[in-house]
Amino acid sequence: MKSDKIIEEVLSEIEKHEGKMSRRDAMKFLAASPIAASVLASSISTTDAQASSNVTGKIVIVGGGLAGVSTAAKLCNSLSNPNVTIIEPNPNSISYQPGQTLIGGGVWQKSDIEYKIEDHLPKEVKWIKDSVVSFDPENNKVKLSKGEEITYDYLVVATGLMLNYGAIKGLEGEITSSGDNAVVRQKVGKNGVYSIYFADGAVDTYKGIQELIEKAKVHNGPEKLQAYFTDPNTPIKCGGAPKKIMYLTHDRLVKAGVRDKVDLIFCPSGSKMFGVPEYHEAILAQFKARGFKWEYKTNLVAIDTEKKIATFQKNWLEKGEYDEDLKEYTMVPMFKDVERKYDFIHITPPQKASDIVGKSPIGSSKGWVPVVQETLQHVKYKNVFSLGDIAALPMGKTGGSIRKQYGVLADNLIAVMEKKEKLPSAYHGYTVCPLITSIGTVMLAEFDWTSKPTPSFPLDPTQERWIWWLLKVYALKPMTIYGMLAGRA
Amino acid sequence: MKKVILIVSSIFALMALSGCGDSPKSKTVTYKYTPAEVYKETCAHCHGDKGEGKVEKKAPAINKKIVQELEMDLFDIKKGGLGQSTATEHEVMEHNMQKLTDKGYDYDINAMANYIFNAFNINK
Numbered sequence: 001m002k003s004d005k006i007i008e009e010v011l012s013e014i015e016k017h018e019g020k021m022s023r024r025d026a027m028k029f030l031a032a033s034p035i036a037a038s039v040l041a042s043s044i045s046t047t048d049a050q051a052s053s054n055v056t057g058k059i060v061i062v063g064g065g066l067a068g069v070s071t072a073a074k075l076c077n078s079l080s081n082p083n084v085t086i087i088e089p090n091p092n093s094i095s096y097q098p099g100q101t102l103i104g105g106g107v108w109q110k111s112d113i114e115y116k117i118e119d120h121l122p123k124e125v126k127w128i129k130d131s132v133v134s135f136d137p138e139n140n141k142v143k144l145s146k147g148e149e150i151t152y153d154y155l156v157v158a159t160g161l162m163l164n165y166g167a168i169k170g171l172e173g174e175i176t177s178s179g180d181n182a183v184v185r186q187k188v189g190k191n192g193v194y195s196i197y198f199a200d201g202a203v204d205t206y207k208g209i210q211e212l213i214e215k216a217k218v219h220n221g222p223e224k225l226q227a228y229f230t231d232p233n234t235p236i237k238c239g240g241a242p243k244k245i246m247y248l249t250h251d252r253l254v255k256a257g258v259r260d261k262v263d264l265i266f267c268p269s270g271s272k273m274f275g276v277p278e279y280h281e282a283i284l285a286q287f288k289a290r291g292f293k294w295e296y297k298t299n300l301v302a303i304d305t306e307k308k309i310a311t312f313q314k315n316w317l318e319k320g321e322y323d324e325d326l327k328e329y330t331m332v333p334m335f336k337d338v339e340r341k342y343d344f345i346h347i348t349p350p351q352k353a354s355d356i357v358g359k360s361p362i363g364s365s366k367g368w369v370p371v372v373q374e375t376l377q378h379v380k381y382k383n384v385f386s387l388g389d390i391a392a393l394p395m396g397k398t399g400g401s402i403r404k405q406y407g408v409l410a411d412n413l414i415a416v417m418e419k420k421e422k423l424p425s426a427y428h429g430y431t432v433c434p435l436i437t438s439i440g441t442v443m444l445a446e447f448d449w450t451s452k453p454t455p456s457f458p459l460d461p462t463q464e465r466w467i468w469w470l471l472k473v474y475a476l477k478p479m480t481i482y483g484m485l486a487g488r489a
Numbered sequence: 490m491k492k493v494i495l496i497v498s499s500i501f502a503l504m505a506l507s508g509c510g511d512s513p514k515s516k517t518v519t520y521k522y523t524p525a526e527v528y529k530e531t532c533a534h535c536h537g538d539k540g541e542g543k544v545e546k547k548a549p550a551i552n553k554k555i556v557q558e559l560e561m562d563l564f565d566i567k568k569g570g571l572g573q574s575t576a577t578e579h580e581v582m583e584h585n586m587q588k589l590t591d592k593g594y595d596y597d598i599n600a601m602a603n604y605i606f607n608a609f610n611i612n613k
Contacts, residue, residue, distance in 0.1 A: 231574045239573035268574035275568050299576065315576070317584060325534035325546075328588050331581045370557045379557050392557065394564045394571045433573070451568055 052080040055417040060152035062132050062142065064088025064117050066097075066484065067388030067402045068158035073487030074410040076122040084124065087142070087150065089131040093117050094485065095178045095199060096477050098399055101241055101436060104196035104205035105248030107473065113199065114178075120485045132159075135360040137381045154413060157369050157386040159357055161237065161397070163197050167350040169302035169311075174352075177237075187305045188347065195347045196245050197237070205245065205346065209252050212344045216258035224263045227344040228310060230300040231268035234350045235368075237389055237397045240433040240445070242268070242348040243283070249346070250290050251438045262343075264292050267312055269299035275395065276447045279435075282462035286437055300347065301337065310340050351397075353390055368392035373449075374426040376409045382416060385409050393429070394449060400432035403484055410487075430454060434472040442468035521593045524604035531594050540609035547581075552609040559602035567598060 059075060061068045064086050076082045092114060099113035121127055130144040141151045165171045165184045173183035177198045188195050189204030192211075196202040216225055227249065231242040246264055253259040266287070273283040287294060295314075302311035313335050320330040352358070358367025362384060369386035370379045373393055378384035387405040389397045396405070404427055411425035429449030434442045441464040446454050455461040483489025522530070535548035542550030551559065561571070562579065566586045570577040577583050589595075606613070 233576040233578075235571050236575065239575070242574065266574075269576035270570050270572070270574045271576070272569060272574060274573045275570060297576065315580070317580060326531075326585060326588075328585065331584045333580055364558065370555065372557065373560060379555055392561060394561065394568070449564070 053078060053414050053418065054080050055414065056081050056083060057153035057417050058151070059084045059154045059156065059413070060142065060150060061086045061156040061158055063158035063160055063388070063390070064090070064093040064121075064127070065158065065160050065388065066094060066399055066480065067160070067406060068156070069094055069117065069120055070402065070406040070484045070487055071156055071158060071387065071409055072125050073120075073122050073485060074406055075413070075487075076124050077487045078410055078414060082122075082124050084122075085126045085128060085150065085152075086121065087128045087130060087132055087144070088117060089129060089145075090176075090179055091117055091129070092178055094120055096480060097177055097199075098238065098434075098472075098476065098480075100177070100196045100199060100202040101238075101244045101248065102473065103199070103202035104194075104209075104245050105436070105439065106206040106209070106252065107248075107439060110199055110203050112477075115481065115485075120481075122487075133356060135357070135362050137361050137378075137384055140383070153383065154417065155381075155384045156409065156413070157357065157362060157384065157390055158388050159354060159390045161351050161389040162354050163349045164234075164352050165195075165347070165349045167232075167352075168300060168347070170304055171347075191305055192308060192342060192344050193303065193305055193347065194345070195349060196241060197347075197349055208344060209249050212249070212262065213253060213256045213258055215343065216253065216261040217256070219258075219261045225261055225343040226341060227262050227264050227346075228340065228342050229264070229266045229346045229348075231266070231270070231348050232350040233269035233299050234352060235397060236348060236351050238433070239395070239398075240435045242266070242346070243273075244436040245346050246292065247286075247290075247435075247437050248439065249344075250292070259291075264290075266292060266294040267298040267300065268294075268296060269315075271296040274445070276445070276451050276453060278453050278462050279443075279445045279447070282443060283435070286443075286464070298338075303345070303347075308342055310342050310345055311337050312340060313337055351389075357390060362386075364392060366392070374428070375412050375423045376405060376427060377412060377416070377423065385413050393427075395429060395431055395447075398431050398433065399480060399484075401430070403480075403489070404428075404430045406484070406487070434468060434476070436469070436472065437464045440469050441466050442472045444468040444471070518597070520595055520597065522596075524596050524601045525608070527589075527594045527596050527601070528604065528608075531589050540605060551605055552611050554606070554610070556602045556606045559605055560598055563598045563602055 061072055068086055072084050072086055075084055094115040094117055096113040099108050102108040103110055130146055132142045133145050134143045141149050143149050162174045165173045171187055175181045175184050175198060181198050181200055189201055194205040194208040196205050219225055229242055229246040246266060250264055253262055272280050274280040297315040298312045300310055301313045315335045317331040318334050320332040323330045353367030357363050362369055364370045369390050370392045371377060371386050372379060376385050376387055387409050388402050408425040408427045412423040415423050433445040435445050436442050443464045446456060448454050453461045479489055535543055535546035536551055537543055540552035542548050565571055565577050566579045566582050569583055
């Protein structure tokens, strides 16, 4: 039987049982039994049957997050004599960041997403617990904060990105999701201002939702409480998270019986819900069904956390003069600031490359490391590669993208080591956004640079399904931890 | 009950085996004009015959950008931004591009980026 057929049959079986077995039961059962994880781990290990390469060379990986460690593992699996060094100052650099949404929604605990780098680094890899302060690609070396210089033959840049809360007037700090965050937490994580984009912030967000519920329970009067959800004008990690936390907040309010006391308003910098038209339409329908409000081209620029007033810049185009060359009317960009009083605001911070990378010779005018999009090789330095959040790739800042990138990068890096002319592997922009639409349902939005849905299963990808919730909550983490971090899936 | 659990587990296993989206089905798109024709007939009006840009048209120079930067810009312009709900950096050009597409002046991003780089880049 073809695998597509099997999946179809299995799913119809499940639909039949849906009435008899509640989602909660299924989840509990799955949580109690490691079947899913073990089946998964055994099946992915069997797919790893790659011939080893005997080439040698010193590979230095900067950054020990999901991208860096997965790449290190894949290289160790593929090279018979690996010489791999990873530079990472934070012993807890690996965290399962997709889980931050679930923490914010009160489904997971912080401990569910924390991992130690030493438990996942292949034994052949040398770990330098320090951070890089400068890159010197002309001389093939990097400098560490303690002054030491590390030379390399091949470099992989996997530093991740910076959450730039300080770019919003009224807030301070430029942090990472699992590093020190004291400066940001002075104002974020209390008094109605929350953000799931760092792990501690996600813990605070769930407390914030509880506070909002308590406030709503005693709220009277004609005006509803105002809850805003922002989405900035920079590339961001997990483009779906700004909406996911809104869906989960909605669900918590509904369960507490106070949804009618609160307006939920989505304020993105852009003018659509999703770059893929099919998913855009699906999300719009979901928004309408839940009574969400939204204002496009409304970007958070400042916040007064004392007065609880957020300032958004609204952008629009106005018709200008007729242009003879274009044979169209020109469009003139306009903008103005508007102030909104909030009771609750979820902030998705503007995001950027760290200046150490962005302003170095391997960076670019916008900071992100410029790589050939298909091969992930640096455009200028042929012995440098980059992947993950720091790479200049459209739409690519998710764990699901990294899952498709690290194998491509390892294949191509080994080809460069073998002095091959042509790089064998190509990345086509595949990424996946398991869009949590409630506690219990997910829309599995898979897509690539063609801006078309690229579903892995023969199912309508625009539908919310509880089976994808099980996938998101129970299968993707084991796939990441046992599969990707071991370089096998 | 056990049956259901087995079924759910096997879905996850199949997901792992299937590689979860390994084969995006690419469709061949044919374009009416070559990148050179599109450039000459449309882009050049504002970005200049050699990509030098025109201040009076508020069109920036594009003769110093590398292929990769051009690709990112063209992706932003053609797809309306680089993320789900993130604003495009090329709001006006995105509007203009839609008008040009309606008139048949569409192009492949990679092919156009390479054409602009090879024809006009002054640093290469």
